[in-house]
Amino acid sequence: DSGVTQTPKHLITATGQRVTLRCSPRSGDLSVYWYQQSLDQGLQFLIQYYNGEERAKGNILERFSAQQFPDLHSELNLSSLELGDSALYFCASSGSEETQYFGPGTRLLVL
Amino acid sequence: GQNIDQPTEMTATEGAIVQINCTYQTSGFNGLFWYQQHAGEAPTFLSYNVLDGLEEKGRFSSFLSRSKGYSYLLLKELQMKDSASYLCAVRDQSDSWGKLQFGAGTQVVVTP
Numbered sequence: 001d002s003g004v005t006q007t008p009k010h011l012i013t014a015t016g017q018r019v020t021l022r023c024s025p026r027s028g029d030l031s032v033y034w035y036q037q038s039l040d041q042g043l044q045f046l047i048q049y050y051n052g053e054e055r056a057k058g059n060i061l062e063r064f065s066a067q068q069f070p071d072l073h074s075e076l077n078l079s080s081l082e083l084g085d086s087a088l089y090f091c092a093s094s095g096s097e098e099t100q101y102f103g104p105g106t107r108l109l110v111l
Numbered sequence: 112g113q114n115i116d117q118p119t120e121m122t123a124t125e126g127a128i129v130q131i132n133c134t135y136q137t138s139g140f141n142g143l144f145w146y147q148q149h150a151g152e153a154p155t156f157l158s159y160n161v162l163d164g165l166e167e168k169g170r171f172s173s174f175l176s177r178s179k180g181y182s183y184l185l186l187k188e189l190q191m192k193d194s195a196s197y198l199c200a201v202r203d204q205s206d207s208w209g210k211l212q213f214g215a216g217t218q219v220v221v222t223p
Contacts, residue, residue: 002153033210042215043154043198056210090153098202099144100211102153 003027004093004103012109018079021106025072025093031055032074033100034066038087049074081110115214117199122220123189131184131197131217139204144211145173145184146198154198157184186219194221 003026013019025032034046045058049068060066063081068074078085086109092100114136123129135143142161146154158166160175160182172185186193196216203212 002155043200043213045210045212048210058210088151098142099156099159101156102146104153107151 002101002103004091004101006089006091006103006106008106009104010107010109012111013081014111015081015083017081017110018077019081019108021076021078021089021091021108023074023076023091023093023103025074025091026095026101029093029095029101030072031094032068032072033092033094034060034074034076035090035092036087037090037105038084041087043090046076078108083110086110115199115201115212117197117214117217119215120218120220122222124222125189125191127189129186129189129219131186131199131219133182133184133199133214135180135182135199135201135214137180137201137203137212140177140180140201141204142202143173143175143182144200144202145171145182146200146213148196148198148216150196157197189221191221191223194219 005024007022030051033048035043046060047066048056052068063079066076088105090105091103094100117133145157148154158173165174170187175182196218198216199214200211
């Protein structure tokens with residue numbers, strides 16, 4: 001158990017819909033990262049937050065957005081969902097030692 | 112940007128040793144990580160190298176040569192539970208906030 005929690009574990013929705021994925025970092029970690037992993041694909045970095053502020057952006061679509069709240073939990077919002085958005089979405093957190101610890105992931109299926 | 116290359120798949124026998132190579136190109140190296148990922152599960156941290164040399168952690172060791180842009184993960188005394196994907200990830204110096212670029216992963220299959 002990494003100490004990073006994510007909800008929900010599974011999500012099934014339809015094309016065109018919007019979903020919100022939630023992540024709580026390890027206690028004391030200020031950085032939160034979001035990754036997407038499609039079937040047979042590597043981990044693709046989406047976005048990073050540090051203490052509530054956006055710090056780095058990767059290959060994140062305009063239909064996707066994220067935020068980190070004062071209690072440090074983070075949410076990833078995916079809208080106008082397409083079949084190709086079906087993937088595992090991981091959240092990771094890091095502290096001063098900068099090693100990223102991953103949550104269990106949310107498996108999203110868009111039908 | 113970074114290019115990270117690692118073999119797609121490797122097969123080895125239980126009890127044997129396997130070495131997974133990773134080569135990278137980066138404008139400013141600032142650390143290399145290895146993660147293990149079982150299918151459908153979260154990546155779990157294995158090792159971190161920022162200086163040249165070998166880091167040993169039980170059955171797992173990781174080596175780094177910054178001048179060659181090269182690392183390897185050595186898995187000794189293989190067990191069936193070691194069947195997983197092994198991900199090499201590099202942090203770039205230009206990104207002081209710790210973003211990692213991951214390789215596509217090496218699927219290790221351990222056979223009886």
